[in-house]
Amino acid sequence: MAADLTGLACPVPLHKYPTVQMAHGGGGRLSQQLVEDVFLPAFANPALGARHDGARLEFGALRLAFSTDSYVVRPIFFPGGDIGTLAVNGTVNDLAMCGARPRFLSVAFILEEGLDMDVVVRVAASMKAAADAAGVALVTGDTKVVDRGKGDGLYVTTAGVGVIDHDLVVAPMSVREGDVVLLSGDVARHGMAIMAVREGLEFESKIESDCAPVAAPVLAMLEAGVEVHCLRDLTRGGLASAVVEIAQAAGLSIRLEEAAIPVREDVRGACEILGFDPIYVANEGRFIAIVPERDADTALRIMQAHGVSGGATPIGTVATSPKGLVTMRSRIGATRIVDMLSGEQLPRIC
């Protein structure tokens, strides 16, 4: 007999995790649940509901993208960048993923008492260099200080405003059967660069983060008239989580070819040593573009013409079924279902 428990139901079904877990920040299933169970019901509005990397704001004929991210990466300095480059490029890339031209950033620091002032100076200099490289201006900011032991050196939060000057709706809802999934380059470098430092691992070649701004190839595709259906940067949760999120939101199936996904040999080796699957490892300068088949060649040529996406390659296609699922054909021809990152693989990667 099924008792009617409706009247007893908690309005927010969080009993499974009554406290915050590291995985709630991991970009995988628990992150998604936190958004769906807590923030979407609390903040309920259409812009948030679109579940994109940023919101689209309209002021008469002007359309802007607006996005924010906090950065808590550990260590603060890592091969290929630091928390400052990440905080600029991460938000610049979120704006680019809305199909916007990044223009202005705000920056808010939470500093821990006792932090070397030199660290603040170096991070600020990195942010300025990254902002110049990405063509954005750091226009407003804030600084708070928390007591020793209540922070971890420094945390940085950036918010960004960009201009959308095309009529496409770049979002999962625009994805169609037959679309091609283009990946901008090799994956898993950022995550493995961070892990190598944390674990004190030495590899034959130094693995550097791929942290970089990706707006240029995106804007070039839009300017060339490529009908970009969806864009997503492959940060927390990696390639796999991004593709699964899009398939779920679009109600379509995405079929990936494992052999087509570039992973550098040393990165693959590091992943094997540490037990990671490269498709779940975070990147900070990689994205996927989902475009109609007729535009795929043009899009690919444009991506390949930009250094940051010089290694662009097609990795899959969109089908109608199995609905909401991502499948991947392995090197030996077997097909498996790709799930979202479950649990927390790489804490504080960004």
Next chain:
Amino acid sequence: MAADLTGLACPVPLHKYPTVQMAHGGGGRLSQQLVEDVFLPAFANPALGARHDGARLEFGALRLAFSTDSYVVRPIFFPGGDIGTLAVNGTVNDLAMCGARPRFLSVAFILEEGLDMDVVVRVAASMKAAADAAGVALVTGDTKVVDRGKGDGLYVTTAGVGVIDHDLVVAPMSVREGDVVLLSGDVARHGMAIMAVREGLEFESKIESDCAPVAAPVLAMLEAGVEVHCLRDLTRGGLASAVVEIAQAAGLSIRLEEAAIPVREDVRGACEILGFDPIYVANEGRFIAIVPERDADTALRIMQAHGVSGGATPIGTVATSPKGLVTMRSRIGATRIVDMLSGEQLPRIC
């Protein structure tokens, strides 16, 4: 003999404080020095140089205000509000201080592992309620999780976008000799509400934070054609630091009347017990408006007609000298110079 040390000079003269002090976040002199010595040189651009509560962005004929703040208040819940109400109203008020109509907010959480999920739910609900009350939409967000012992429950960073639909330059540079300084109500309530909780003090009446959105009276003044010269909310560093900052930036003198500054009796009592001067204590729903003498009566009537600024009153005037200084005539007629908050009086007040 004065040796030429130019060649030896550190480009950033921070030798006095080689590490971050709590006072660097206190809103007083050290906060100002951090901005002037580190962030302004690093980020150098005109918008930041204007040193306002937010930046002014121009897109053709459209002018927007853009602002951000991190909130690290302790405790998370306090009489009259919580970190969520503060994070919404604080950024809404920064936009209002630019003379903008607040429209959209982003919100980024840094959660500490192990935090009760119920706290996140309550704070999110507060943010929604505060956003609705202020007429803004929470449109995009982010969540990061840091390890236990690397945060303090939760930190919230909001950024906001508002629309400027008038031609005034609301900034210290617009302040003129003869202008009147209007204060929107009694001061020091937010700071003393927080301190009372922290110190476990019990007063005859409960002191609640004044945390509230102040955009409505500001927009009403602008709509009525009041030539608002400058606006400033009286957060970290309190009334005194805000007025000193404006006097310095404008290169003018501001003369205050101590007897004209309203402080509630219980708040004054709490300040005396704890050894605080109310003019340095933080507020979260109070602001000053500096207007030409001819508009002062109109401005005052409009402020008094709004609940949030119902206690508005003139507290001083602008003169040309002593340049860059604020003076205050005490109840017994003596005049003293009012300085910016020095050191850290009330850590983590917002």
